[in-house]
Amino acid sequence: MRTWAWEWTLPAPPGRLWPLVSDTDRLNRLAGLPPVKFRFEPLPAGGSRTVAEARLLGGLLRLRYREAPFEWVANRRYAVRRVFGRGPLRWYTATVELHPAGAETRLVQTIVLCLRWKFIRPLIPLAESRMRARFARAYARLAEEAGAGAAPAGAGPRASTAEEKALRLLGRARPPLEGEVRRLLARHIAAAPDHEVRAIRPFALARRFGRPRPEMLEACLAGVEAGALDLTWAVLCPHCRGAQQRAASLAEITSESYCPACNVHFEAQFDLSLEATFSPVPSLRRVEAETYCAGGPQNTPHILHQVVVPAGQSREEEAELPPGAYRVRSPQSPAYVSLRALPPAAPGEQRLEIALGPEGLTPPQSDLPGGRLRLVCRNRTAGEALFLLERTAWADDAATGLDVAFFDRYRRLFGADAFRPGEGLAVQNVVLLFTDLKGSTAMYEAAGDAAAYGRVRDHFGILLAAIRENGGGLVKTIGDAVMASFKAPEEAVRAALAMHAGIARWNAERGREPLVLKMGIHAGHALVVNSNDRLDFFGRMVNISARTQEASQGGDIVLTPPVFEDPGAAALLAGTPHREEPLSLSLRGLEGSFQLRRIWPLAG
Template identity: 40%
Template sequence: MPTHAVDWEFAHPPAGVWPLLADTARFNEAAGLPKYPVRREEQPDGSMRFFAESRIGPFALAWEEIPVEWVADRWFRHERRFSRGPLATLTATAELRPTPTGTICRYTLEAEPAGLAGRLLLAAGFLRASEKGLARLVDGVREHLDGRRPVAFEPPRPPLDAARRQRLERLAETVEASGHGHGLTGRLAALISGGQDNDVERIRPLALARRWAVPERDTIELCLQAVRDGILESRWDILCPRCRGAQITATSLDRLPTAAHCESCNIGYDRDFAQNVELSFHPAPSVRPVTEGEFCLFGPMSTPHVFAQLRVEPGARRALPAGFAPGAWRYRTLEPGGQVDLAVGPEGIPAAVVTADGVEVGPPATGQLVLENRDSRPRTVVVESRRWVEDALTAHRVTTMQAFRDLFAGDVLRPGDEVAIAQIALLFTDLSGSTALYERIGDAAAYRLVREHFAFLARTIRAHDGAIVKTIGDAVMAAFAEPADAVRAAVAVQAEVAAFNRQQGGEGIAIKMGVHAGHCIAVTLNDRLDYFGQMVNLAARLQGLARSGEVLLSGVLADDPKVRDVLAGIEPGTREAAAVRGMERPVDVLRLAGPFPVAGPAMTAGGA
């Protein structure tokens, strides 16, 4: 079989080179290759095969995409088997080897001709010419690693014409002037105007925050405002809990089905706002059209949370060096079947044993991971980190943010639909002695003070990644995805209420608060997202039991490890069993009476 190999040298370790060379989708786009549609065909055993068609130069091509094999930071192998075109197969392999000065990558191309046209093509030096065409891209990788260019890969042609660039610039000024741009709108505009399709077809705000080293709340608010002003469009994806692929996409919450089916894994699963419903973004077509299709279906960096993906023949074993970071991992197969979740610690890496029913954990081995296939058919074993969710902006999180509720108040569930929320924190506030306040200073002055107090609460709640769900008279109900943020917000309100009163220059207010976290359901009520359930009632009742200037926490919430960290920075409260209306037995509560310190490092909001 004709083969051509070349060595590429880099003055950086394999861990720095791998994310760029293994990003085959961006590599192919920068090389000027076209996108292609993918057709999936289910097999009798429930697995999937993947087929594609395209045209490159004078050749119409049709091929089967064979799942890529790889071990992160070490090697990958990518094979295509053609049913139409001059070649029968084309395989690219990259092997990274550390050296005293950096990395050598041995890149190998192998091809098998399909007939006379293929033999002539290979004889004319097709493999060598293909490798030389990649040399420019490899130079870009080196320059990026050396800090001489901001990105490794650039689009082969400018994504935007002059008219679209001008439109984008005008819209970017509007976003930045909104207060939600946070000085980042220029970066977003540069990404849209100059980035590859792979950079913009699915923009994830949490990944942007990590890349730009800015608070997550800032990039989330930036993207939400960009949707409102016409730069971006948003989409809700229901992710497969097994492969994390986006199987169903909707433009609004009321169009999300309650269940989905993953064609790749051939499984059905339910919608879960906190686990598998993600909000992502892409450019509005009027700003930058992005064509459908794939540049590379199975590239390693398309699923960067996957450490290894290896085919194991029936009855065979494969071993690989175990460079695993401690934490949460998962073993599964690319084909349909079960999976196993495990925690990796210092005692060694358990083996992954494939059976006819799924994947099991085997005995650990020192310094290596053993993959064993006890099934009667070949299986592709996937070893992945479960930290993938860190970059997923879940529906649960974003719907508890004030910017979302302000900008997209109409994006709600369809009538009659309800969503179970496994964990949410609710904060209820109320003014102490509001009736006496109205009598003492008059309706107009009291009304103004109450409105100012609402604005004060909204600022503080937003600063701690929460959102006001509704106001009830002089009271506020707010929601938080992270319980510790709810407690931080409550403490911050009480710590800053004295400063608020000084700003008013006259009458002051006192606030009492209750906080609880737990399970509830989300529904649409009065054209907005709302929450119902026993935990909602308890949170409201805790506020009713609080005294002026106090924060009352449920005992369950107070015992949360992250909440304990927050409480470590304030005056200890008193624990008691409180009789709560509607509850059969007394409820364990923690009463915090202050003094409450002004926010310092220990009290900083998690997303700030």
């Protein structure tokens, strides 16, 4: 057995280094390690075993090994163990630890090897020297990026040429892409590492560059229109976030999916697991498709803590838990533990014990102050178990089907793209806003077709601008009525208020018979289906939304409880001059009585 222990002091704190050094796919690529092919073998108790193969010496030496799940605590350390069926090694473990040292980090990497071929012992010192030098260069590069914001590896003259070409292509979109966002996207396409452009996530780019999310999504779709980018739909596993289906068209997506890494079947959801990503067209930039590591922490950055616990044993680890929503899960458990980290009341360490037994994980939920946490994981089963602590908001950077499919430029480019007839995806939560013009039939009779059509067209312009500016998407128009979708009740209410304000300004400027808008908003679960070769929503929730609009008298907004009880919508209304009226009504074609709230916006 041989142990290699290396240490470097890097000029950046652990929090900035962690996303870079724990990206083991890129780290191994920078260190000159060979690409690896992975497959997954399902385990009867849940989860899977990773089996991998790599080739050395120009393909002459083939290494096959079983890889245990990576273990890590975010911002502190990670480790992995690999067991070889044949070849020079029996097994090895690799550990990387980050220790704060003022504004710097002391990085310690330890590799322990158990040899099978004893005759290679004299070569071990040379192998260690070369490997240490390779990782030293890789860490220096990553520290430079973390500390000084250097251009990613791969930037250079060739990247400059690709950036110029990308700029030209992005300028061909109609309307053309202009300004800073065009330059940022072109530079990212040309100079970012392969793994960052293999699947460009527009909302992640927006967060990185400090740009509005709709602007970056618009830019990526403009790139598709201009021939600079390809769009791919991916169905993500709800556990590991790995893409289990990839398709250029929604018509190729199916609702049922399977993740071999997690060994779970799951139903794809339109607003949670269907994500649109983008990649450069090959004529602009060829992206390396090889994989160098598939199990490292940055493959699943929403997981803060991952640990393997042998049967009948426990593991105790310290972690930082900022306020927010989390969960603890295990592939060996059908249930998970919901955690809510509250703002810390006082300094100090919190202790939380999670147990895995024959019935699954316990306790089912827990609230605790955020901050330093001592997490105790107890395995009371007869087999090895994996415990994972993860953020539940892992999909925040995903441009989901709900974000993209009703976006203006997407509908213009891919209006006929829809699921196959009979196929559809569930939406866990969507907010639907229905509008209608009051007295439009009488308006056509009084003003004539041409004048009335002009007024309706102006009204559509006001409504579409309010939808777009508040994060919504136009689903369809029905005569002079509009159906729009939003991800949050607050967005829909803000859009509705903007619509009334816009119509009021139009009325004041024209001085004619005023336009009066009726509106209703509801939120809930629905299905997205193919309706006449277009995407549309289906279900009882849609019927309630439409009937809520029918309860509007004009100039008001009628809300259902999932909307007016939403904290964001309630806070928005609390700061908006209005009067409100509780309603208890029956809605046409629906059973029972509905408790609604009518909102009358006031000029303020």
